[in-house]
Amino acid sequence: MTTVTAARDAVVPRAADRPARERPSVAATAILLVGAAYCLLPVVWVVLAASKSSAELFSTLTFVPSLHLFDNIAELSTYRQGLFWRWMLNTGLYAGVGAALSAVVSAMAGYALAKYSFRGKASVFNVLLAGVLVPGVILAIPQYLLLAQVGLTNTYWSVLLPSVISPYGIYLARIYAAAAIPDEIVEAARTDGAGELRTFVQVAMPMMTPGLVTIFLFQFVAIWNNFMLPYIMLGDDRLFPLTVGLSGLLNQGASQPAMYTLVVTGALLSIVPLVALFLLLQRFWQVDLAAGAVKA
Amino acid sequence: MRLTTGIKAGAALAATALLAAGCSAGSGDAGGTGSGDSSDAAGPVELTFWTWAPNIEKVVDLWNADNPDIQVVVNKQDGGDPAVTKLLTAIEAGSGAPDIMQAEYQKIPQLVSNDAVADISGLLSDDTAGHFADGVWNAVTLGSDAVYAVPQDSGPMQFYYRADIFEKYGLDVPTTWDEYAEVARELHEQDPDKYLGTFSANDAGWFVGLTQQAGASWYGIDGDSWSVNIDSPEVQKVAEYWGGLVEDGVIDNKPMYTPEWNQGLNDGSQVGWLSAIWAPGVLSGNAPDTAGKWKMAPMPQWDVDAPATGAWGGSATAVTSQSEHPEQAARFIEWMNTDPEAVQALVDESGLYPADIPGSEDALSDPPAFFSNQKDFYEIAARTAQTTQPFTYGPNINVAYSAYNDEFAKATEARSADAFVAAVEAMQQVTVDDLVNSGFSVAE
Numbered sequence: 001m002t003t004v005t006a007a008r009d010a011v012v013p014r015a016a017d018r019p020a021r022e023r024p025s026v027a028a029t030a031i032l033l034v035g036a037a038y039c040l041l042p043v044v045w046v047v048l049a050a051s052k053s054s055a056e057l058f059s060t061l062t063f064v065p066s067l068h069l070f071d072n073i074a075e076l077s078t079y080r081q082g083l084f085w086r087w088m089l090n091t092g093l094y095a096g097v098g099a100a101l102s103a104v105v106s107a108m109a110g111y112a113l114a115k116y117s118f119r120g121k122a123s124v125f126n127v128l129l130a131g132v133l134v135p136g137v138i139l140a141i142p143q144y145l146l147l148a149q150v151g152l153t154n155t156y157w158s159v160l161l162p163s164v165i166s167p168y169g170i171y172l173a174r175i176y177a178a179a180a181i182p183d184e185i186v187e188a189a190r191t192d193g194a195g196e197l198r199t200f201v202q203v204a205m206p207m208m209t210p211g212l213v214t215i216f217l218f219q220f221v222a223i224w225n226n227f228m229l230p231y232i233m234l235g236d237d238r239l240f241p242l243t244v245g246l247s248g249l250l251n252q253g254a255s256q257p258a259m260y261t262l263v264v265t266g267a268l269l270s271i272v273p274l275v276a277l278f279l280l281l282q283r284f285w286q287v288d289l290a291a292g293a294v295k296a
Numbered sequence: 297m298r299l300t301t302g303i304k305a306g307a308a309l310a311a312t313a314l315l316a317a318g319c320s321a322g323s324g325d326a327g328g329t330g331s332g333d334s335s336d337a338a339g340p341v342e343l344t345f346w347t348w349a350p351n352i353e354k355v356v357d358l359w360n361a362d363n364p365d366i367q368v369v370v371n372k373q374d375g376g377d378p379a380v381t382k383l384l385t386a387i388e389a390g391s392g393a394p395d396i397m398q399a400e401y402q403k404i405p406q407l408v409s410n411d412a413v414a415d416i417s418g419l420l421s422d423d424t425a426g427h428f429a430d431g432v433w434n435a436v437t438l439g440s441d442a443v444y445a446v447p448q449d450s451g452p453m454q455f456y457y458r459a460d461i462f463e464k465y466g467l468d469v470p471t472t473w474d475e476y477a478e479v480a481r482e483l484h485e486q487d488p489d490k491y492l493g494t495f496s497a498n499d500a501g502w503f504v505g506l507t508q509q510a511g512a513s514w515y516g517i518d519g520d521s522w523s524v525n526i527d528s529p530e531v532q533k534v535a536e537y538w539g540g541l542v543e544d545g546v547i548d549n550k551p552m553y554t555p556e557w558n559q560g561l562n563d564g565s566q567v568g569w570l571s572a573i574w575a576p577g578v579l580s581g582n583a584p585d586t587a588g589k590w591k592m593a594p595m596p597q598w599d600v601d602a603p604a605t606g607a608w609g610g611s612a613t614a615v616t617s618q619s620e621h622p623e624q625a626a627r628f629i630e631w632m633n634t635d636p637e638a639v640q641a642l643v644d645e646s647g648l649y650p651a652d653i654p655g656s657e658d659a660l661s662d663p664p665a666f667f668s669n670q671k672d673f674y675e676i677a678a679r680t681a682q683t684t685q686p687f688t689y690g691p692n693i694n695v696a697y698s699a700y701n702d703e704f705a706k707a708t709e710a711r712s713a714d715a716f717v718a719a720v721e722a723m724q725q726v727t728v729d730d731l732v733n734s735g736f737s738v739a740e
Binding site for chain 1: 344346348350353371372373374375378382385386388389390391392394451553555558559561562563572574577578579580581582583584585608609
């Protein structure tokens with residue numbers, strides 16, 4: 001509550017300070033419009049291309065829509081007994097459970113790093129910072145070799161486990177916990193007789209919620225779009241997420257036609273849940289970014 | 297207030313995620329037992345099979361229905377290159393490899409030199425070798441007494457062309473490469489938008505087939521050492537020929553299997569395609585509206601008196617070295633590739649051109665639907681298949697292939713015959729260097 005008002009107060013007076021310069025600049029607007037078109041055109045292309053039959057896809061004008069969207073969805077749904085929808089559920093599982101667990105782990109680790117002092121804390125945090133700098137793609141092969149030793153490759157776990165730890169998530173949670181939870185409140189909870197776990201769950205977690213939503217969304221989108229890790233880990237196409245499954249439809253080898261129509265339709269369907277999630281959680285994301293800006 | 301809504305939304309999300317997990321796990325179990333088909337899932341042996349052949353699971357279902365004790369589970373892969381990379385990673389890691397693996401012929405030396413596939417010579421019936429042409433069988437034995445795979449399908453090359461456009465411009469079907477060059481010139485003169493074909497810098501397997509027809513073999517085995525013959529006179533002849541056509545601009549220089557190329561197939565700007573026996577499937581998938589307009593002819597020849605062709609594609613089925621049930625796996629792959637019922641299913645369900653000779657005569661009578669206008673389709677195919685030239689692949693064919701992509705991407709861009717020949721020389725160098733660096737003994 002307070003963070004929101006603070007953010008608003010910070011913005012409104014500044015806007016009032018410079019009334020003359022507030023008229024929208026033509027050049028800036030034009031640049032923004034070009035930027036918007038640059039971002040949206042591919043999406044428009046996907047929507048229009050998904051509406052074409054495979055004969056029309058390469059023979060009609062690019063931006064002419066057609067009427068075959070539902071035929072394509074029906075065809076995609078019957079491809080190998082609806083395997084596409086299984087990929088959708090798999091992606092939901094990997095992204096949903098992975099991001100939720102990641103948010104919880106990040107919250108615990110971030111809280112501990114922010115509120116406790118213990119030996120080696122600085123080293124742990126430095127290692128974590130180094131981890132933020134290492135792209136996940138580089139880790140995929142070592143992770144494969146490690147999981148192969150315990151026989152977990154080609155299972156749901158092989159994609160879920162590496163997704164749970166997110167150095168960036170822990171880093172964010174630490175920053176957020178340090179800013180959002182006053183030491184006095186933790187002290188007060190202890191004085192009132194709450195154990196450490198209870199302090200964390202009932203006092204700290206609620207105060208960290210906006211930050212955790214951010215971490216959840218970051219991680220959800222990252223896992224949803226992840227290709228390399230599941231591509232390396234999985235051999236069974238019934239465990240595939242959308243990214244790996246759709247790429248497979250395009251790479252059938254030289255002697256098979258690439259299923260462009262199905263892939264384009266699949267790509268369109270695969271962004272729908274992400275768009276829905278963003279529209280649903282947009283408010284929290286904005287609130288949180290603003291709050292972070294003020295606190296920092 | 298807002299915080300409370302936040303918690304609610306978070307809880308709702310977590311709940312949705314758990315729900316998705318529940319659904320997914322549920323359907324996972326269903327899928328697991330479902331793949332066991334009609335027999336009970338408590339069968340003693342379950343074999344995993346990595347493959348990318350379309351509808352192959354329907355062929356496997358026939359086996360599973362008759363063999364409750366040996367259940368085969370298909371894991372669809374992304375085509376030859378990614379599947380081999382994944383298999384070699386799993387072999388390296390010591391676990392995670394399937395029991396049975398589809399392997400393109402050109403990958404077999406690489407798989408053998410990495411100990412990825414098992415020698416199944418003692419596990420097959422004695423008459424298995426008799427089912428296949430010598431050249432094909434040689435590709436799975438590498439000329440030794442061992443047997444590393446059972447051939448599944450082959451890809452003899454032919455020339456596919458738009459009969460309607462040939463008729464419109466009064467062109468004759470070329471029977472020699474000289475005629476091919478003439479027709480290409482004539483067509484492009486009459487309509488500058490049209491090309492008789494394209495030289496694709498993306499498809500090394502296609503170029504291998506063209507050089508194979510000219511009598512080249514990129515590798516040789518001499519005792520324990522390998523030789524690399526990529527810059528042989530035969531390969532240089534082919535490269536120079538195509539470089540000349542591209543230099544004159546009468547042949548396109550865009551890669552195949554791109555959206556642009558698909559568009560060319562649809563709008564008739566790509567009038568011909570030097571392809572293999574599986575071409576009808578690709579054409580019907582990429583340009584369904586051109587059905588009935590295409591025809592197939594034998595490849596143009598270098599020497600009309602000694603007709604020859606190359607092969608593009610085709611693969612065999614191998615048992616991996618990690619399989620704990622090589623005996624059962626070998627029985628399955630022998631059945632799949634030589635049993636008449638299975639071979640018929642490979643043709644009907646997967647659209648493959650089977651390597652099995654006795655089975656394919658019965659299975660291939662009617663032309664593919666896309667070529668229903670050409671009654672003698674499979675007669676011509678069988679005739680050309682017999683003229684497939686011998687060819688040896690090496691253990692680092694992947695390096696030679698990627699060198700092809702790199703070097704010919706530059707050469708097609710440069711549009712000069714000299715650049716094409718230079719590309720072949722560069723490929724030779726890259727391939728030999730890599731072979732030496734990998735510790736193979738290489739004969740000069």
